[in-house]
Amino acid sequence: VEALKKNSAWKGRRGPVVLVIMDGVGYGKYKEGDAVADSKMYNLEAIKAKSPHTRLKAHGTAVGLPSDEDMGNSEVGHNAIGCGRVFSQGAALVSKSIESGAMFQGKTWREVIGNVKTSGGALHFIGLFSDGNVHSHIDHLKAMIIKAKEEGVKKVRIHVLFDGRDVGETSALEYVDPFETFLKSLNNASFDARIASGGGRMWITMDRYGADWAMVERGWKTHVLGMGRQFSSAREAVETYRKEIPGIIDQDLKEFVITENGKPVGTIEDGDSVIYFNFRGDRALEMTAAFEQDDFDKFNRIRRPKVVYAGMMEYDGDMHVPKRYLVSPPAIDRTMGEYLAASGVRTLAISETQKYGHVTYFFNGNRTGKFSEELEDYIEITSDVLPFEQRPWMKCAEITDAVLEAIESGKYNFIRLNYPNGDMVGHTGNYEAVVCSMEAMDLQLGRLAKAVEKAGGIMVISADHGNSDDMFEHDKKTGAVIYKEDGQPKAKTSHSLNPVPCIIYDPEHKGEYTYKPGEGVLKTGLGISSLAATCIQLLGFIPPEDYDPSVLAM
Ligand code: 3PG
Ligand code: CO
Numbered sequence: 001v002e003a004l005k006k007n008s009a010w011k012g013r014r015g016p017v018v019l020v021i022m023d024g025v026g027y028g029k030y031k032e033g034d035a036v037a038d039s040k041m042y043n044l045e046a047i048k049a050k051s052p053h054t055r056l057k058a059h060g061t062a063v064g065l066p067s068d069e070d071m072g073n074s075e076v077g078h079n080a081i082g083c084g085r086v087f088s089q090g091a092a093l094v095s096k097s098i099e100s101g102a103m104f105q106g107k108t109w110r111e112v113i114g115n116v117k118t119s120g121g122a123l124h125f126i127g128l129f130s131d132g133n134v135h136s137h138i139d140h141l142k143a144m145i146i147k148a149k150e151e152g153v154k155k156v157r158i159h160v161l162f163d164g165r166d167v168g169e170t171s172a173l174e175y176v177d178p179f180e181t182f183l184k185s186l187n188n189a190s191f192d193a194r195i196a197s198g199g200g201r202m203w204i205t206m207d208r209y210g211a212d213w214a215m216v217e218r219g220w221k222t223h224v225l226g227m228g229r230q231f232s233s234a235r236e237a238v239e240t241y242r243k244e245i246p247g248i249i250d251q252d253l254k255e256f257v258i259t260e261n262g263k264p265v266g267t268i269e270d271g272d273s274v275i276y277f278n279f280r281g282d283r284a285l286e287m288t289a290a291f292e293q294d295d296f297d298k299f300n301r302i303r304r305p306k307v308v309y310a311g312m313m314e315y316d317g318d319m320h321v322p323k324r325y326l327v328s329p330p331a332i333d334r335t336m337g338e339y340l341a342a343s344g345v346r347t348l349a350i351s352e353t354q355k356y357g358h359v360t361y362f363f364n365g366n367r368t369g370k371f372s373e374e375l376e377d378y379i380e381i382t383s384d385v386l387p388f389e390q391r392p393w394m395k396c397a398e399i400t401d402a403v404l405e406a407i408e409s410g411k412y413n414f415i416r417l418n419y420p421n422g423d424m425v426g427h428t429g430n431y432e433a434v435v436c437s438m439e440a441m442d443l444q445l446g447r448l449a450k451a452v453e454k455a456g457g458i459m460v461i462s463a464d465h466g467n468s469d470d471m472f473e474h475d476k477k478t479g480a481v482i483y484k485e486d487g488q489p490k491a492k493t494s495h496s497l498n499p500v501p502c503i504i505y506d507p508e509h510k511g512e513y514t515y516k517p518g519e520g521v522l523k524t525g526l527g528i529s530s531l532a533a534t535c536i537q538l539l540g541f542i543p544p545e546d547y548d549p550s551v552l553a554m
Contacts, residue, residue, distance in 0.1 A: 394440075
């Protein structure tokens with residue numbers, strides 16, 4: 001891309017623009033369960049009181065999802081923030097490709113199907129088993145199974161990852177039971193489809209950013225090798241674990257292997273085909289590496305079957321992983337990072353492991369590499385490997401330490417950081433821990449504000465989507481809180497549909513853009529894709545013409 005044009009009227013502040021993405025922190029719709037509003041966020045409130053602010057949409061069509069019923073998520077959120085525009089995202093693209101039939105005419109589908117028809121092997125599906133539409137959708141899985149049968153595939157094995165994170169925390173059987181009925185309706189003398197193995201998504205297979213490879217190893221053993229506790233059905237596994245581990249939620253359910261006469265019904269063997277049916281890449285890349293890489297060193301695979309492996313999408317547009325994929329990802333181009341690099345802007349991107357790829361890979365339109373080795377630095381603070389309700393402060397202090405050092409160094413014009421607390425702790429469903437996480441993060445916002453003021457910079461505070469702002473299940477029609485048998489509110493572990501903050505903290509503001517202090521007269525009705533043009537303006541440049549409008553009146 002070309003360098004951005006400089007704004008002749010204002011060249012920006014002397015200090016850096018610091019974009020703070022408070023992952024999973026929105027403005028709640030309901031008072032009950034809004035852990036953000038319920039936390040003592042003294043710094044955030046003080047900053048907001050003296051700064052222009054507005055709310056930005058972070059869900060549904062505003063971030064490229066199929067409908068406004070779809071909650072936001074970090075992938076589409078960071079894509080939108082980083083590329084300044086809204087692209088149709090994976091969920092929509094896969095559905096379209098199935099509806100139009102394009103998926104089934106594609107080369108990858110033909111190879112996957114052709115392979116098992118020649119070898120007589122099984123077609124395996126591995127993926128997140130829900131209709132959360134964040135990483136996957138069960139309807140995509142069903143459509144592919146139906147098509148496989150039509151095309152003469154004889155044996156299908158499904159490896160299911162229970163969700164409980166993008167959907168109700170104990171909803172697994174609401175997917176298992178109808179799915180078993182669905183399979184039964186398809187099965188006959190020449191078609192045999194079964195669930196073969198599975199477990200909770202936060203226990204096996206779906207690790208991300210190399211945070212905990214042991215999860216992937218457990219998944220490999222379960223799905224590929226058929227090693228793990230044996231059950232006769234997925235339902236039996238869910239019920240058994242729930243009885244044995246009171247209070248366990250779906251994402252944490254242990255692994256299971258379905259067996260008959262003591263033999264696993266669906267290990268993955270030479271000649272088989274495997275489709276990883278998640279369309280989102282962050283939690284698909286590690287298992288993909290285990291299947292695809294010859295010199296793989298993250299764990300001992302014991303046996304690596306010779307299979308035709310395909311992902312639902314291309315998960316990494318830089319590295320071209322996986323080698324085969326069913327649907328092309330959104331063609332995200334000309335991201336803000338690329339423009340800034342072309343314009344000589346020195347940039348730092350930083351978070352801890354759990355969200356490191358969000359501020360780098362997702363922010364850059366699902367590419368792992370930098371645009372400029374010289375101008376960009378990426379820092380990853382290593383995350384804890386334990387349930388985040390036990391350490392709700394996570395690494396927000398360490399991230400801040402590094403950012404303060406970066407601000408003081410004077411080296412950077414633009415710093416973007418992600419605080420994972422609101423999201424990662426929000427997903428645990430533990431209200432008390434969320435409040436703790438918010439207050440821990442708020443302390444860090446206070447430290448940042450001081451440093452930004454001293455350096456003569458600007459802090460833009462926003463988020464990629466809501467989560468902590470909506471911690472209880474509400475009745476969809478009446479809005480009333482849903483209570484469990486023990487009288488406690490039913491926890492909601494998933495993201496929300498709520499708008500997120502956009503606060504421009506600019507202590508040296510001298511009227512370069514207009515607003516009345518305290519009244520928050522930034523533009524309204526915009527989405528988080530407007531953050532790119534906003535930051536570009538604050539850096540003293542003119543945003544690309546087709547970027548979504550900035551929130552600033554300039
Ligand atoms: C996850 O992957 O943890 C959830 O499905 C979505 O969370 P994220 O979009 O905030 O990463
Ligand atoms: Co999340």
